[in-house]
Amino acid sequence: MSNHLPPRRTVPVRAWLLSVTGLAVVASLVMWHAQLVDLLDFDTSADKRPVVASGPGGSPPPVVEVSKSTPPPVKPSKTPARKPTKTPTRFSSGYSEEDIDGLSLKLRTRLQKAITAAKADGVRISITSARRSAAKQTRLLREAIAKYGSYKAATRWVLPPEQSAHVQGKAVDIGPQAAMVWLNKNGWRYGVCRRYDNEPWHFEALTTPGNRCPAREPHAVAKAD
Numbered sequence: 001m002s003n004h005l006p007p008r009r010t011v012p013v014r015a016w017l018l019s020v021t022g023l024a025v026v027a028s029l030v031m032w033h034a035q036l037v038d039l040l041d042f043d044t045s046a047d048k049r050p051v052v053a054s055g056p057g058g059s060p061p062p063v064v065e066v067s068k069s070t071p072p073p074v075k076p077s078k079t080p081a082r083k084p085t086k087t088p089t090r091f092s093s094g095y096s097e098e099d100i101d102g103l104s105l106k107l108r109t110r111l112q113k114a115i116t117a118a119k120a121d122g123v124r125i126s127i128t129s130a131r132r133s134a135a136k137q138t139r140l141l142r143e144a145i146a147k148y149g150s151y152k153a154a155t156r157w158v159l160p161p162e163q164s165a166h167v168q169g170k171a172v173d174i175g176p177q178a179a180m181v182w183l184n185k186n187g188w189r190y191g192v193c194r195r196y197d198n199e200p201w202h203f204e205a206l207t208t209p210g211n212r213c214p215a216r217e218p219h220a221v222a223k224a225d
Contacts, residue, residue: 102131
């Protein structure tokens, strides 16, 4: 019987050290990778999770109540500025220079019929100047003298108050252009005629309705005192 045991297999020290070092390096890499993942947030499964839990046990999002006592702000609206309107001259009886009521009964009745007929033809007759006050007629004459340079030249357009058919309520100026053309063509049917060549807007009751209008005058002429 022999006392000798079988020889042990020994691992070289160098190989053992390399194995241990390799394990340590692998462990370090695993830990570094985990820290890198947390740092860069590579776990995209978190993006797929709902912000508010749903299903049993989930809490609904908080409801923000709007105070009923405080209305929402309203943007101020811009109000367009209105253009100033011209105030017509008003007489003591209540009518203005642009009213048909200030005219004589004959001219008023005839003109009203003409206005109705023109409207049926699609033409609107507007009164720009009917009966005028003596004060306004005087002012218009003074302005005409300054414009045309003499009393004689001015009275071709504006007669003195005591001779003016406007002051007497027996003349009317109308507009627009289409109304002047219509009334000049059809006014005789109602006894309303254009009087002057130089004033296509000026009309008077110069004939019996249905009869031809008299020949027009070139312009107004002031009578000598």
